[in-house]
Amino acid sequence: MEELSFPWGGERRFNSYGRFCNERFGGRVQRIPVDAGFSCPNRESRAEGGCTYCSNQAFSPAYVAKSTGIVGQLRDGRLFFSKHYNSNKGYFAYFQSYTNTFTTASKLSGLCDAALREAGIRGIIISTRPDCLPDSILDFLSELNGKTYLCVEIGIESFSDKTLGHINRGHTVECAFEAFRKLHERNIPTCAHIIFGLPFETPGSWIEEAKLLNALNPEFLKIHHLQIFKGTQIESEYLNNPGRFHVFDSDGYVNFICDYIERLSPNIVIERFCSEVPPRFLSVSHWQLLRHHELVGKIEDELEQRDSFQGIRLKNSN
Numbered sequence: 026m027e028e029l030s031f032p033w034g035g036e037r038r039f040n041s042y043g044r045f046c047n048e049r050f051g052g053r054v055q056r057i058p059v060d061a062g063f064s065c066p067n068r069e070s071r072a073e074g075g076c077t078y079c080s081n082q083a084f085s086p087a088y089v090a091k092s093t094g095i096v097g098q099l100r101d102g103r104l105f106f107s108k109h110y111n112s113n114k115g116y117f118a119y120f121q122s123y124t125n126t127f128t129t130a131s132k133l134s135g136l137c138d139a140a141l142r143e144a145g146i147r148g149i150i151i152s153t154r155p156d157c158l159p160d161s162i163l164d165f166l167s168e169l170n171g172k173t174y175l176c177v178e179i180g181i182e183s184f185s186d187k188t189l190g191h192i193n194r195g196h197t198v199e200c201a202f203e204a205f206r207k208l209h210e211r212n213i214p215t216c217a218h219i220i221f222g223l224p225f226e227t228p229g230s231w232i233e234e235a236k237l238l239n240a241l242n243p244e245f246l247k248i249h250h251l252q253i254f255k256g257t258q259i260e261s262e263y264l265n266n267p268g269r270f271h272v273f274d275s276d277g278y279v280n281f282i283c284d285y286i287e288r289l290s291p292n293i294v295i296e297r298f299c300s301e302v303p304p305r306f307l308s309v310s311h312w313q314l315l316r317h318h319e320l321v322g323k324i325e326d327e328l329e330q331r332d333s334f335q336g337i338r339l340k341n342s343n
């Protein structure tokens with residue numbers, strides 16, 4: 026049977042992170058999430074208390090504990106993942122919790138150096154907000170990028186200033202574009218995070234905004250479906266005003282994601298299609314979709330059924 030080949034040179038119908046790791050590192054590289062002990066400017070400096078959906082407890086794996094420090098967390102993580110996955114090409118230190126550039130360049134530099142001295146660490150991934158990239162941090166990131174694999178993950182979350190204001194994100198869409206511009210000027214690889222399901226937004230608006238994501242031009246993309254966590258501000262909003270939210274079922278989400286990635290640049294590597302957190306954190310349990318690997322299988326089946334792939338409708342959508 027003739028093998029298919031898509032614009033990214035792989036056989037899968039979307040530009041997968043697995044393909045990227047195989048090409049760049051020769052196999053699977055596992056992220057080890059760490060909590061560096063930073064906070065978040067949006068929680069500290071604003072009376073409203075941060076993003077309305079924020080629950081860092083839900084976003085952090087159970088073995089992550091600030092008290093063990095970066096080195097302890099990386100060692101615990103390595104032990105955990107070595108029992109569960111074949112991470113045959115090593116690990117990334119993933120500075121995931123809160124805002125990991127909400128500190129000084131010298132403090133971040135010390136933590137990154139400590140991480141890179143650990144066995145098996147192949148690079149650093151730093152997660153942050155678009156409004157937390159001062160020049161001193163950008164200069165440090167540029168230097169770090171010259172000595173190891175680096176990716177900076179930026180939470181965009183929405184392409185609507187109205188939504189960003191409503192969920193109390195504390196930055197604008199323009200600010201996100203500016204952050205990507207500054208990182209790209211320094212040749213630093215970027216990953217964009219977006220959320221589908223925020224209040225007042227619809228599948229139609231997300232499809233329309235695929236062109237904005239293409240214009241942002243991140244190397245990587247993480248898609249999250251909105252999950253509502255216990256005790257968050259958005260939980261009260263959802264319980265009082267469910268009509269503000271578009272809630273997907275699994276089949277609807279698969280169809281929507283296929284429609285979306287058909288309009289996505291083939292250059293963008295897709296890392297995730299949905300969020301996955303322990304169900305005990307969820308307020309509204311029917312928002313828990315399939316497990317990620319099950320969802321990916323269904324997306325690939327649907328793309329095959331359509332004889333379609335990432336970017337097929339790009340010309341018509343821009």
Ligand code: SF4
Pocket residue numbers: 065066067068074075076078079080081122123124154
């Ligand atoms: S930027 Fe992240 S850590 Fe800060 S309030 Fe928002 S979701 Fe929470």
